[in-house]
Amino acid sequence: MTTITTTAAPGGMRRRAASFLHRHAGVRLSLLLSAPLAWLGLAYLGALAALFVTAFWSADVFTGDVVKVFTWANFTDLVTGEVYRTITLRSLGVAAAVTLIDLVVAFPMAFAMAKLASPRAQRWLVIAVLTPLWASYLVKAYAWRVMLSADGLLGWGYGLTATVVTLSYLWLPYMILPIYAGLERLPNSLLDAAADLGARPWRTFRTVVWPLTFPAVVAGSIFTFSLSLGDYITVKIVGGKTQLIGNVVYDNIGAANNLPFAAAVATVPVVIMLIYLAAVRRTGALENL
Amino acid sequence: MNLSRTSKILLRAALVAGLAVIYVPLAVVLLNSFNSDRTFAWPPAGFTLHWWSAAWDSSGLRDALWTSIRAGLGATAIALVLGTMAAFAVQRYRFFGREAVSLVIVLPIALPGIVTGIALSNTFHTVLGVPLGLLTVIVGHATFCVVTVYNNVLARLRRMGLNLEEASADLGADTFTTFRLVTFPMMRSALLAGGLLAFALSFDEIIVTTFTAGAGVRTLPIWIFENLFRPNQAPVVNVVAAALILVSVIPIYIAQRLSGGDPHTH
Incomplete structure (x- = not known):
């Protein structure tokens, strides 16, 4: 050397x-x-920290300028305001409903892909599920707007149901792929063994398949839950007058010009996601992402 | 497995039905781009190419497309550099806070976009005093694009191992030569895959863009969103949507070529 x-x-x-x-x-x-x-x-975490600090400031009612004096006011408004409680619960409900719908739709699809299709077909099926992920998010939400409009293909109209349906559609591949990967790792011999020992399909599912693929399911749910929780664009496109947490943040930045309150509201989905991640950490789901 | 014929048929039917649900909305958009009725009443009234030529002639649309391409290229370039550096550090070294580095890279995409969006716009606005524009959009996009390059390079480094690099050093090549002749060529397809994902992510992004773009900067998603609620523009928006669906086949094709026999590396 x-x-x-x-x-x-x-x-x-x-x-x-x-x-x-x-x-x-x-x-x-x-x-x-x-x-x-x-x-x-430094820059990104710093920006997040600055936002968090802003949540403890207030905005001047007339000018909209940020007043840099510590106050709990934004958080008390948030907790005591009936409207915000309703909106938070509604957003949680939407995220939970979307996750559940995606799980129910994705599991049989992933199972058929992983355990019933030939290796050659599997390859094509994965491509078929991945492909729509490359199509624009906005385009897909827009497609549902067209189909749901009063004289569209479905004609159901806009609102909360339309929002849940559209979000479920948007995030479905994020649920299928981890479950498919989880099922593929599950050896067929385990299923055969369960059958040889006399377990019927439902029992095999309950005692073998579900426990072993649960981490994959949770991994998928992190995507569907988090993506639904922060969304405000889809709600605007198909939600009619429906409001979710994201809309409250957006409106307080734009129309209301109250950045501190928007920052306080924005902490809600972050805290919910952190609780969710902490709760699922022990399932080993984070290694399945 | 001892699945009955009926349950096998039911599972296959669920798969087919699910795929149909995934593709029908996209097909509707494609069909509607040739629909002569401007309200898109179903079924289509007649065939026309008028909307396609109207979209082609729209200068606002062309500007938005160009802005999106520039933002995507800028963000991808930054993400390639930062993501590769971080992946090398995490994969090749053991150090205190290694897990934290992975976490901070994933964070911008794990948190709701609106949080990242207002955190950045607040920093640009009040802390740094930088005027919002294309540059701030690129910075915002690069922040959440790093993770795609990072993941791809990390997976590649893990698979590559150190043998070839050590052999190169033993044969007398120095650090830079080894990187240029051995490490980099082996990483090239991972960089391409990561960069492609980063570009796609940036090209499609609207939430962070909304908060980091100044008044004059209009990316394609912002243009679509602005025109979505204007009845007059609906057919042109629909053509853009249809074109984006068709164009999305290109990255899929490249990604498939890159991953070769292994469809899981995405």
Whole structure:
């Protein structure tokens, strides 16, 4: 090593740098981490922290300027306001309903893909499920707006039901793929063993398939739940007058011009997601993402 | 397994029905782009190519498309650099806070978009005093795009192992030469896959964009959303939607080519 560093040929700088890096793993690591951590660790987390601090400030009623004085007012409004409680519960209900619908639709599909289709067909089925993920989110929500409109193909009209249906449609692939991966890892021999020991299909499902694929199901539910909880665009497109948490945040930034209150409302989905993640951490679902 | 014939048929039927539900709405959009009736009443009244040519001539649409492409390329470039650096650090080294690095990379996509959106716009606005524009959109998009490159490169590094790089060093190549001739060529398809995902993510994003774009910056999703509720523009919006569905086949094709026999690396 040292003999290389002493050769002062043309390009010696580069060589010296290379061998210096080769010998100092710590320097290499710091250089590699510098930019990503400055961006995401410092700037992004800093932005989140600043937003959280803003939630404890208030906005001037007339000018909309942020008044930098500590207050709990936003959070008391949030907790005591009947409207916000209703909207929070409604958003939770929508997220739960979407997750449940997606689970019920996705599980049989994933099972047929993983256990009934030939390997060749499996490959194509995965592509078929993945493909709509590449199509624009907005386009898919729009497609449902067209189908649900009064003289459209379905003609159900807009509202809460339309929102749940559209969100379920949008996030369905996010539920199918983890469950499919989980079922694929489940050895067929286990299913055969259960059958040989006399278990009927339902019992096999309940005692073998479900417990072993549960982490995958939870992994899928993290996507469907979180994506539904923060959504306000789909609600605007097919929800009619329905309001979810996201709409309250959006309206307080735009029309009401009350950033501190919007920041306080935005903490609600974050706290809910953190509780959800903490609750499912022990199932091992996070390794299935 | 001892599934009865009936349950097998039912499961297969569920799969077919599910796929039908996934594709029918997309098909409706495609069909409607040729529908001569501007309210899209079902069934279509007649065939026309008029909306396609109207969309082609719309300058607002063309500007929005160009803005989206620039934002996507900018965000992808940043995500490629940051994601690769972070993946190398996490995969090749053991250090305190390693788990935290992975978490902070996933966080922008795990949190609701609206939270990331207002956190960034608040920082640009009140903390930094930067005027909102295309640059702030790129910064916002890059923040949540890093994770796609990171995941792809991480998976590739895990599979690659260290043998070839060590062999290269033993044969006398220095750190940079090894990277250029050994490491980078082996990572190329992972970078392409990650970059493709990052671009697609950025191209489709609307929530973070809404909060980080200034008044003058209009990406394609923002243009679509603005025109969605204007009855006059509905047919043109529909053509854009149809075109986006058709164009989405390209990345799928590339992704499939890249992943070769393994459909799980996405």
